[in-house]
Amino acid sequence: MSEMLAKTESIMKKGKSLGADEVIAKTTLGRYRQTRFSNNEIDISVAWNVYVTNVMLIWKKRVVATQIRNFQNIDATMEQLFKLAKVLKENPQYGGIAKGNFKYVTSMADKALRDLDDPSQYVKLAINAAIEEAGPETNTGGILFTKFEEIFLASSEGPTVQDTRSAIELSIRAFSTIDASGHGVECSSALKNFDPSKAGEKAGKIARLARNPKQGEAGKYDVIFDPLFWGSLLGSYAWMSSAFNVMIQMSIFANKIDQKVASNIVTLKDKPAAYSIANRTFDDEGHPVGETTIIDQGILKTYLHNTSTAKLFKTKTTGNAGLVAPMAWNIEMDAGDVCRGDMFNDLKRGLYLTNTWYTRFQNYATGDFSTLPRDGIFLIENGEIQQSFKDIRLSDNALKILSNIAEVSKERQHIHWWEDADPPSLCPYVLVRDVQMTKPT
Template sequence: MNLNSAQDYTLKKLISLGAKDVVVTSHSGESFQNKFANNEVVANKNWDNSTLSIFLSIGENNKLKTGGTDISYSNQTDIDNQLKRLIKFTKNTPINKNFLGLPEDKFKYREVRGIYDPEIKNLGTKSISILRDAIDLANQKGANRTGGTLSHDYGTTRLLTSTGVDESYDYSNIALSLRALTNESSAHKVCVATNLKEFKYRPKVIQAAEDAKLGSYPERIKSGKYDIIFQPMAFANLVNEVGRATIAESVETGSSFYINKLNKQVTSEKFSLFDVGNLARGIGSRPFDSEGRPTKATELISSGILKTYLTNSSSAKRFKLQPTANAGILYSSPSNLVVPIGRKSDEKLLSELDEGLVITNSWYHRYQNYIKGSFSVLPRDAIFVVKGGKIIGSAKNIRISGDMINLMKNVDELSNKKEKIINWESDIPAEVPSGRINNVNVTSV
């Protein structure tokens, strides 16, 4: 059985077996990754991404039991056996009071512009040429070594539901993640695009090499309070934390610092945040969410005020909010986090910094208390020391700590240029500028 016919069959079969809500999602496509280290291509990976995933509910309204699985779909007998097991499995679970049914509306969908480029599907060995060029360029511009990945993937996602949704979309993306290393220093940049035309990696590679060189031979600095410019990689990591805290289910489980904060000030008025599920050429864009609701732009934080949580249909009902079309059927998830830019250039932000630091990247953001938002995070890669609006050196071995609410209330300025970021720490795609944050607690070992 091919994937599409197995998907059609699965929906009909589950309904005939007594399921109430059914969502059958198929993915087909491939992912590729070329990993490089020490200027050498150390691994060339290829994944077949074909999957058939099922969510279903059984029972009466407001007393629904839910279950899910991925199934093997090559032959009908196998499918039948797996679906019977899924029904039995779901019947044996208790009632899931959180799930309040799929949306019944008849939706209209719009194509999301620029999320598929067939050229990416046909990249083949061209990925190696891109990588060679990136490595050579970084070394020409001052790196001693480079490491990272060039990843690309393409595919089709089709959603089929018991509420009548039968929609699909094609997607593609390409991402270069490159860390340039030299003289006890390093700098990391990512270049992400949904089409080859916009995949302009060379300026990012040059910036990584130049920043690494500028950060050479870092020195220890004193612990204390610093005004800090977070460049887009580092700022995206903070924005990811903010975005996760807006998820309704995070609020319910005590893993958010935005509990009871709706319509209250949670950041500086200089900061706003949108989730945009239908962002043109967005890495996390798709025309519909996992329940079949058309995606849209949602203003989460408006000039410092938390306006809504990110929801699916069920969590929207529980919180008495409008659904934001961010299903995950059982747990909402952000799509593209977009921070509107400020008015000043990056150069102006720096020139206005009398004394402080520029952080180019960070990692290992961990919480002592999610509800309070008390955390620490380690800057990594180049950390520039600034005096009189100019970079005068570089720093090492520092840690930032504080609480997320106060930190984000101290956002003083945003630059007028944003970057697309997706990375280890920022696994939610983000489009963010640099952010200057005042009075940040820094410790040094």
């Protein structure tokens, strides 16, 4: 057992020795680096070193949580936490944490990302690629982010395990003119698979095509969603798949298990695989993570659960435990059988939307929402871009969008971008029929 795992286990044991029924301690040693850039230059380089242990302690169905930083004041903190648990009211819905000795897959984290001190060269590659596509006047901005985490988890119910998790992602937005922009992202769990110039090239290409935009017209359109845009929508669907959000009706999926919620060609999974930037081998209860099919060929099969919510829903945990509520790790949409090129060629008249932001719901239960397309917004006729648009809004319903999916591409891309395409996802191009667009008046 490593020294850190032993230290983490000692925190868990301290909780048990005080009389707690169940205790989980999870230590994260995190090394995070970010380079922010705009106007084609680096604005700031940021480095965070984090040493933290998250603790969840349960006594007679009273759930309390805390954080211990850098293994300081362990005894006092745990005693205070236990004292707090003793004065709380019981949570009758509490259903336990993962129990047993589990087998885990081996972490494939890339140590090269731990040792990467100066990632500015990757930023320059992306900027240059965008400028090459969109011209010397192109203005770019974005971030490069790297993560290397060592995780140590000790649970009183069995799991005592460690993991390493790595990620690198680049997000670049390019402006070819003041009102013509494109956005590209590149996400990987390992340095060797990471090609920042791909993101720059895509941002630059869209920015070039988006020049001279005209006010878009309101109406219903068949829409091809770029993986970057679709990743934002998948983020909303993933969030609404959490059993916690279902229970507070912040979800279109409440009471719809085994019902049709999407087109037959839609299969959505949660899969924090080694290639994903959300790579992990266990959840925050120490339960192994795996592949969870949320929607199978249009049918809602499960919510995302921890042990406690699973018990309430009379099912098994899906390995999605956060310390309090279940959450999605990495959403994957199964590839379809249409080539991207054919999807565009077959579109007689419609829109190609490349990115979005500011998705807000009127009502999470019904799914009425709107979101603001940004960067390239293109009118497509007979497979060709006819016009670049601006200032239109997608104003529709989240269930209707799922049901109206007509085509899914074979090609998929790893997506993660800021708060708007989160959690990470593996996204295809998607064609949706009859999407309502509105404009300001």
